[in-house]
Amino acid sequence: MGGLDTALRALDLLGIAVFAASGALVASRKQLDAVGFVLIGMVTGFGGGTVRDLLLGRTPLFWLKQPELPAIAAAAALLVFFFAHRVESRFKALLWADALGMALFAVLGAEIALIAGAEAWAAVLLGTVTATAGGILRDVICDEVPLILRKEIYITAAAAAALAYVALRLAPLPRDWSLIAGIALGFGIRGAAIWRGWSLPAFKPRPARDYPDER
Secondary structure, three states, X not given: OOHHHHHHHHHHHHHHHHHHHHHHHHHHHOOOOHHHHHHXXXXXXXXXXXXXXXXXXXXXXXXXXXXXXXXXXXXXXHHHHHHHXXXXXXXXXXXXXXXXXXXXXXXXXXXXXXXXXOOHHHHHHHHHHHHHHHHXXXXXXXXXXXXXXXXXXXXXHHHHHHHHHHHHHHOOOOHHHHHHHHHXXXXXXXXXXXXXXXXXXXXXXXXXXXXXXXX
16 A cells, blocks of 8 residues: 555545544534444434435445444544544534545545446435535434535535546546646635635525416
8 A cells, every 4th residue: 555545545534533522522512322323423424425325336335344433433532532522513524524534535535436347427416415425414314404505615615626636637637637736725714714704695585476366
């Protein structure tokens, strides 16, 4: 395993832990028990990759082949269960770590899709799904409006990361440079949104027009 792959593996494990912790924080707001924390943490950490693998027909699912992954997600969720007040005080740092995990998952998800034989457009879509579907499932289970349906610049950053990676691979550029560029772009967009408070414009309802009764 090369130096970049070793670093990506470490970031992948960190990303799973951060995603699981973010899911557990939602569970804390819903006042769930420890089992609920672990369940929501795992859904958040593995949901995107699971949806991707199912759409690609890749079985067994990636986390069933790597027992260390569920262990990391469960440990992160339980840490939040016992120390939620301390984790919440570091929420800003968690946001930045989540941004890095999102960009990484988007790029690696797109790479897995390309290796599996997906078309370029499908690889971009599946990379985006890998980075965001876990959060969608978390919010649906916890009866919250999914993050990507709010004004947050999140799915846009994930899609940009996946698109950049796929486009550069087809250019073609070396894999390492494509990975770094895709992750940097996704993290940069999401990071700028966190730092500057950027958001997408939300729909503003207008009064309905009155139409004359022509009967």
